[in-house]
Amino acid sequence: MLDFFLGHYAYLFLVALFVVGLYGVVTKRNLVKKLIGLNIFQSAIILIYVAGASKWNATVPILEGSGASYGDAGVAQEAAHGAIEAAHYINPLPHTLMLTAIVVGVATTGVALALLITIHRRYGTLDESELLERMS
Amino acid sequence: MKRFVLLVLIAFGALMFYGVSTLPDRADPRAPANLEESAAGSPVAQDYYIRHAYEDAHTPNMVTVILADYRAYDTLGETMVIFAAGLACFLILRRRRQEDLEEWEESEGLEESEESKEDGTRS
Numbered sequence: 001m002l003d004f005f006l007g008h009y010a011y012l013f014l015v016a017l018f019v020v021g022l023y024g025v026v027t028k029r030n031l032v033k034k035l036i037g038l039n040i041f042q043s044a045i046i047l048i049y050v051a052g053a054s055k056w057n058a059t060v061p062i063l064e065g066s067g068a069s070y071g072d073a074g075v076a077q078e079a080a081h082g083a084i085e086a087a088h089y090i091n092p093l094p095h096t097l098m099l100t101a102i103v104v105g106v107a108t109t110g111v112a113l114a115l116l117i118t119i120h121r122r123y124g125t126l127d128e129s130e131l132l133e134r135m136s
Numbered sequence: 137m138k139r140f141v142l143l144v145l146i147a148f149g150a151l152m153f154y155g156v157s158t159l160p161d162r163a164d165p166r167a168p169a170n171l172e173e174s175a176a177g178s179p180v181a182q183d184y185y186i187r188h189a190y191e192d193a194h195t196p197n198m199v200t201v202i203l204a205d206y207r208a209y210d211t212l213g214e215t216m217v218i219f220a221a222g223l224a225c226f227l228i229l230r231r232r233r234q235e236d237l238e239e240w241e242e243s244e245g246l247e248e249s250e251e252s253k254e255d256g257t258r259s
Contacts, residue, residue, distance in 0.1 A: 007161030
């Protein structure tokens, strides 16, 4: 049981974050709060991917010994000799995919906020039930 | 209604909990995603990327290599999404002359309830 918790605690907390986000989307009547719930939901998904990318005793997916000696011959030689240990770096693929997801998320949030501004201009409210009343 | 929503949320949480509990331990180096070869004998993506990123693109940062080299078309599509979103924001927020006039009338106190009703049905 303890082993299960130690291996999965990040996922379990993120599931809780999922539920918080869904709660916001489903129950809140204010559209801005709904949007915030949607963003929390999205953050939970992104974090679950990033949490799954980690590896014990591994470092960020940037070649060691680069940095100051950027483009150094030593790194190139190491790469050419196949001395790069895959177990030495964490999984770079989820990070890349989530980078894309964050950018798309910002775009969708922007469009949603623009729609909210237009709704508020036209109907003067962002409350769901009031909106339904005014639209009919 | 409130109770039903609560039930749905709990069911969703339980489903996610079940899904997450079948995952291998986080950060386990022996998890299938962290192996060098999959069970079928094909190379696993992360192993390939980590080993070949530098010799393929001569960039030490593997995330950059995947984003801008292996998955360049994906990133191109992403920039298109951003462009489309920006265009959509512009088109949504653009104020037409008619709306400006209506707003002016509203601020002058000429607006009637009739007018706002008509305003609502017009799309």
